[in-house]
Amino acid sequence: MTMKAGLYISEKKVMAGQIEVPDLQPGEALIKVAFAGICGTDMMIYAGKHPRAKAPLAMGHEFSGRIERLQGDSDWAVGDRVVIEPTLSCGKCEACLAGASHVCKTLKLIGIDKDGGFAEYVAVPFDRLHRIPEGLSDAHAALAEPVAIAVHTVRRSNLKVGDHVVVLGAGPIGLLTGMIAKQAGAGQVLISDISSYRLAKAEQLGLTALNAKEVNVTEEILKRTGGNGAEVVFEVAGNQITAKQMIETVKTQGQIVVVSVFKQAPAIDLAAMHYREISLTTTRCCSKSDFAKAINLLHSGAIDVAPLISHELQLEQIEEGFHLMENPDVSIKVLFHP
Numbered sequence: 001m002t003m004k005a006g007l008y009i010s011e012k013k014v015m016a017g018q019i020e021v022p023d024l025q026p027g028e029a030l031i032k033v034a035f036a037g038i039c040g041t042d043m044m045i046y047a048g049k050h051p052r053a054k055a056p057l058a059m060g061h062e063f064s065g066r067i068e069r070l071q072g073d074s075d076w077a078v079g080d081r082v083v084i085e086p087t088l089s090c091g092k093c094e095a096c097l098a099g100a101s102h103v104c105k106t107l108k109l110i111g112i113d114k115d116g117g118f119a120e121y122v123a124v125p126f127d128r129l130h131r132i133p134e135g136l137s138d139a140h141a142a143l144a145e146p147v148a149i150a151v152h153t154v155r156r157s158n159l160k161v162g163d164h165v166v167v168l169g170a171g172p173i174g175l176l177t178g179m180i181a182k183q184a185g186a187g188q189v190l191i192s193d194i195s196s197y198r199l200a201k202a203e204q205l206g207l208t209a210l211n212a213k214e215v216n217v218t219e220e221i222l223k224r225t226g227g228n229g230a231e232v233v234f235e236v237a238g239n240q241i242t243a244k245q246m247i248e249t250v251k252t253q254g255q256i257v258v259v260s261v262f263k264q265a266p267a268i269d270l271a272a273m274h275y276r277e278i279s280l281t282t283t284r285c286c287s288k289s290d291f292a293k294a295i296n297l298l299h300s301g302a303i304d305v306a307p308l309i310s311h312e313l314q315l316e317q318i319e320e321g322f323h324l325m326e327n328p329d330v331s332i333k334v335l336f337h338p
């Protein structure tokens with residue numbers, strides 16, 4: 001039996017097509033996808049720059065849905081509403097044995113290493129399923145993964161109540177990091193971008209927007225932090241300009257958290273960091289408990305992702321979805337509703 005899928009074909013080429021409905025292995029559930037979001041990683045696959053993605057691929061690792069079929073014993077039932085934690089770890093490497101399976105030596109993702117949520121159905125191991133609580137919509141639950149990235153990011157920081165926080169880059173991950181930092185008690189969250197559309201969203205979400213096209217971001221941040229810089233700077237734009245700004249805008253003995261996946265290795269002034277005892281922390285994916293916390297924040301209403309969902313499209317509109325995501329002045333999060 002075949003199903004509809006949104007496929008990566010080759011560099012800058014995506015299309016709606018038909019692929020086989022996946023067979024279930026023991027311990028897997030067949031998920032009927034409700035909503036699936038386009039992420040920066042999907043954009044990297046689309047650009048032909050992802051080292052692991054092999055065409056043709058149904059992309060999409062941020063998705064929610066309903067259990068259609070089960071293979072093997074579990075507490076799950078057909079009809080349960082679920083959101084998928086997309087990481088697949090080996091369970092045997094040192095990181096996995098130490099309980100840090102999100103940094104598994106051979107970490108794989110549904111939607112990158114195997115077909116994902118831009119399709120009618122996906123086969124998902126039971127332990128990658130999280131229940132969607134009553135009252136949380138399928139569309140909002142589809143953003144649990146990027147929320148969990150932001151939860152993990154903020155939990156990796158030393159953020160304390162009342163701290164000044166800087167977020168460089170107001171894409172979906174930057175905006176969510178700013179929102180979670182605020183929840184965690186940040187005194188003020190200054191967020192920069194070059195897109196006035198995304199900065200307007202930031203203001204709507206209670207963050208203080210700095211337009212890098214209009215102001216000198218470093219000067220502005222120093223001015224707004226008593227000349228000292230911020231206790232915590234999150235780098236979420238991933239370019240040479242922000243790699244420089246992250247050092248200029250962090251306080252002496254402060255912390256930089258690099259969230260971005262840099263496409264080109266940036267030059268980093270380690271001497272400037274040494275003089276002021278700056279720490280640098282990196283962050284990757286999230287743990288299972290971060291994912292559960294993200295669902296809690298969505299369910300309680302502490303984090304409202306509605307303003308981040310810029311478009312809801314059908315899988316047939318996959319080309320349009322990727323064109324929209326290429327332009328940060330018109331989109332933040334595009335969801336497909338297969």
Ligand SMILES: NC(=O)c1ccc[n+]([C@@H]2O[C@H](COP(=O)([O-])OP(=O)(O)OC[C@H]3O[C@@H](n4cnc5c(N)ncnc54)[C@H](O)[C@@H]3O)[C@@H](O)[C@H]2O)c1
Pocket residue numbers: 039040041149168169170171172173174192193194195198212236237238239241242258259260261262283284285286328
């Ligand atoms: N650590 C992880 O596990 C993890 C998970 C998801 C995404 N990421 C990475 O996080 C980064 C952000 O993800 P995203 O989905 O929000 O991407 P995105 O591309 O939508 O966001 C980046 C933002 O930076 C802005 N920007 C560009 N130049 C800038 C400048 N000079 N100053 C300020 N802003 C500038 C862009 O306009 C854009 O809004 C990416 O590098 C992505 O790969 C990391």
Ligand SMILES: [Zn+2]
Pocket residue numbers: 039040041061062145146
């Ligand atoms: Zn993602």
Ligand SMILES: [Zn+2]
Pocket residue numbers: 089090091092093094095096101103104105106107
């Ligand atoms: Zn492992």
